[in-house]
Amino acid sequence: MRVNFTVNGRPQEADDVWEGESLLYVLRERLGLPGSKNACEQGECGSCTVRLDGVPVCSCLVAAGQVEGRDVVTVEGLADYARQRSSGTGARGGTSLDEAKGWQAKGADSQTGEGAGLSPVQQAFIDAGAVQCGFCTPGLLVAADEMLERNPNPTDADIREALSGNLCRCTGYEKIMDAVRLAAARQSEGV
Amino acid sequence: MPANGAPTKITQGSQTKGGIGESTLRPDGTLKVTGEFAYSSDMWHEDMLWGQILRSTVAHAEIVSIDTSEALAMPGVYAVMTYDDLPTEVRNYGLEIQDTPVLAHGKVRHHGEPVAIVAADHPETARRAAAKIKVDYKELPVITDEASATAPDAILVHENRDDHHAGHVPHPNIVHRQPIVRGNVAEARGRADVIVTGEYTFGMQDQAFLGPESGLAVPEEDGGVHLYIATQWLHSDLRQMAPVLGLPEEKVRMTLAGVGGAFGGREDLSMQIHACLLALRTGKPVKIVYNRFESFFGHVHRHPAKLHYEHGATRDGKLTHMKCRIVLDGGAYASASPAVVGNAASLSVGPYVVDDVDIEAIALYTNNPPCGAMRGFGAVQACFAYEAQMDKLAKELGLDPVEFRQLNAMEQGTVMPTGQPVDSPAPVAELLRRVKAMPMPPERQWESSEGADVRQLPGGLSNTTHGEGVVRGVGYAVGIKNVGFSEGFDDYSTAKVRMEVVGGEPVATVHTAMAEVGQGGVTVHAQIARTELGVAQVTIHPADTQVGSAGSTSASRQTYVTGGAVRYACELVRERVLEIGRRKFGSYHPAWATAELLLEGGKVVTDGGEVLADLADVLEDEAVEVEEEWRHRPTEPFDLRTGQGNGHVQYSFAAHRAVVEVDTELGLVKVIELACAQDVGKALNPLSVIGQIQGGTTQGLGVAVMEEIVVDPKTAKVKNPSFTDYLIPTILDTPTIPVDVLELADEHAPYGLRGIGEAPTLSSTPAVLAAIRDATGLELNRTPVRPEHLTGT
Secondary structure, three states: OOEEEEEOOEEEEEOOOOOOOEHHHHHHHHOOOOOOOOOOOOOOOOOOEEEEOOEEEEHHHOEHHHHOOOEEEOHHHHHHHHHHHHHOOOOOOOOOHHHHHOOOOOOOEOOOOEOOOOOHHHHHHHHOOOOOOOOOHHHHHHHHHHHHHHOOOOOHHHHHHHOOOOOOOOOOOHHHHHHHHHHHHHHHHOO | OOOEOOOOOEEEOOOOOOOOOOOOOOOOHHHHHHOOOOEHHHOEOOOOEEEEEEEOOOOOEEEEEEEOHHHHOOOOEEEEEOHHHOOOOOOEEOOOOOOEEOOOOOEEOOOOOEEEEEEEOOHHHHHHHHHOOEEEEEEOOOOOOHHHHHOOOOOOOOOOOOOOOOOOOOOOOEEEEEEEEEOOHHHHHHHOOEEEEEEEEEOEOOOOOOOOOEEEEEEOOOOOEEEEEOOOEHHHHHHHHHHHHOOOHHHEEEEEOEOOOOOOOOOOOOOHHHHHHHHHHHOOOEEEEOOHHHHHHHOOEEOOEEEEEEEEEOOOOOEEEEEEEEEEEOOOOOOOHHHHHHHHHHOOOOOEOOOEEEEEEEEEOOOOOOEEOOOOOOHHHHHHHHHHHHHHHHHHHOOOHHHHHHHHEOOOOOEOOOOOEOOOOOOHHHHHHHHHHOOOOOOOOOEEOOEEOHHHOOOHHHOOOOOOOEEEEEEEEEEEEEEOOOOOOOOEEEEEEEEEEEOOEEEEEEEOOEOOOOOOHHHHHHHHHHHHHOOOEEEEOOOEOOOOOOOOOOOOOHHHHHHHHHHHHHHHHHHHHHHHHHHHHHHHOOHHHHOOEEEEOOEEEEOOOOEEEEHHHHHOOOOEEEEEEEEOOOOOOOOOOOOOOOOOOEEEEEEEEEEEEEEOOOOEEEEEEEEEEEEOOOOOOHHHHHHHHHHHHHHHHHHHHOOOEOEOOOOOOEOOOOOOOOOOOOOOOOOEOOEEEEOOOOOOOHHHOOOOOOHHHHHHHHHHHHHHHHHHOOOOOEEOOOHHHHHOO
């Protein structure tokens, strides 16, 4: 089947999709957007979290056909999404299909954040040491960003509740807590 | 055409000094937060096929027949391979003992053993084709524990053993046995005023790294293959793979793809050989990605263990003797079992002074899932048991459990049961003091102005209590872990360091085969290069087999050994740079010949701070490159009868205090706080050090209260291979983890550092258990603790 939907603000068309394919598979293997991760593929770990019409979902549990005509934001579009949210504009840029298919790891400098154009929550994860192996990071970023959108001044208990669907095996979550607190503080200070 | 997602060089540090001791940020951090970092499961290649493994549905059986015809006939299927299709006579692999078949040969020995492999143009086609392979099994009785393994009529899991342990083990179903005998236990026992014994059980823990086993094998024009892989040790994989593929090692190129955690679970091969076999067979790139269900079958686990301990002490609280017997279940294949046995035996006393000991550790061959390396490696199981014993003794003697431990704590100069003196700081008593001195979390921390916040209570949002039946407990534990590969292993690392001028700026490039699995080795390598070479910019070359071995990312060894190799290579580069400088500028200033010279801030300076030259002027268009191996001091094997020998390189110590609250009616536990104090020698990157300690602590928490692979004792089949049924701590299960870092230099190690990754995983578990015992008064001799153990239901 053919599935038409919007990813990170750009219309996308996926062809020859099997009925059994998940949104996660289509993003990763058909659209060249492997940022959403495949840690469990059974809806338990949250590493594949994306926003579907604004709502955080495990993309491994969404059948590709269900996203027809809908709007998806992945970690690859998070920085743009945050930028547009803060500037209050509706239209969004994102990654073109050709760009996505030709993606290659680039050597950006995380010491300075130079040339990366990160969202506040992405920068906070780096600064706080919340990234180790990083496999849980994309899902956590999407979930944390969504929580901060709803609740700009979360308590620790709020953060834990919002991120309880995202497993991390490396950090013991302490630095993730630090990162979200840091992002919230920077957001409220307007930095 | 290169594979999509092939790693590229990462350059860091255009602005900060960023040498050792600073919390510089990860060079791969930006890639990881934008989703651009390519993990092994993200690799992609035009025209690639998908590989799938068919695994045994039974634990122990003869294979009567395999029929692949229906699978082969499916449209989209390119290849189906079984044992009979393997290209050479080398058809087994293994870390130490080559007992593991690449594909089952006439017999399967555990649930989930690979039997056949399929390549197809879509992963679902590959899965369906694998399901169409008909395997006729004739089931055999299962060996599941020591009694069934060593019964007089026991079936041998491996017949005709000829490995180097076969000659000294008491039974062919025992992989390895290590006794340690020192002093005179019978005599020392006579001095004991109290004797306590205990039988302890440690459940099977899974590494549960989040990035599934995966990789991409690309056939090359010279008949070889290029594998992009997530592993802990590229060269160990290569050594095991090449003979099976029938290729010389130079025709098997290995590049480290992004690794989504490891924790020991990637020390053994998983899909490496299978992907390469299918790529070579089909002439097409082949990607294999396990799903989580398969991952539980696709790697070894932490050895479950039965531990019997006896300790004696005098009335004034001094340990007299220790006897223990540790039985580790190695499962169907050896993996790292022999080394785990050596660790369990040699660290079974814990960080205490006991001169008279009688120790035996064994690992069994059974039909249970194979077990091998996991963070803590044999020391974890022992720590759980000896720390429970310490609490029992303290209680028996009416002493404070921390004071009792401090009274018996080892220190620098203490002789281990192996006869090896501890010749660097061993601040065991001090770590206990520090962790005890940390402020306690407030009582009834779940109370808020609006009543009980159920999120802070056992049961959480299930809203099972508002504080009724909730009891607090506090527990302490301390542990000892060895650092580096032990028992005479030639544990070296290689580093290639290059220095040149790019765009007017001196730049260092560090190239090693070290597996970055999340620990932050790449961060530390850049810091070492900056410190040693005085450059701002360091480029980290992707890890591959184009450079010599870096050894394994395990045993808390990478910062020590590959870090040591990077430092050594940098020193040699510096000498060469200074030689060039002397040649060019030596006649202009006498200090070139007389002073101690350093590289700092892109310049050659004297130790007095006088600038002699810019590195850019010294090097001009010349590049200096050095590739060298570096070794820590050698170790010795343990004697097979007495266990004596200087077997370990270095020791690492951590102590924990756990505060728990238990709903005694429902048996639900909430860990409120897990404080840790650890000696790290020298924190090369304090932020990363704390991250390691908190992460290791949390894995110890997991096996205290939730994590266990459940194997049916009747069938030896795994009952919970999913994240639905195998639970790891979520952010709600994990408390705050305050960390107190002590830095007492080890003069034998680079920069005085101490390997840190594993020690916090040891003492975390027994501290939580001790706290639950304190809250409930129950004995609790097994981990993990489940609600029924607390309610008696």
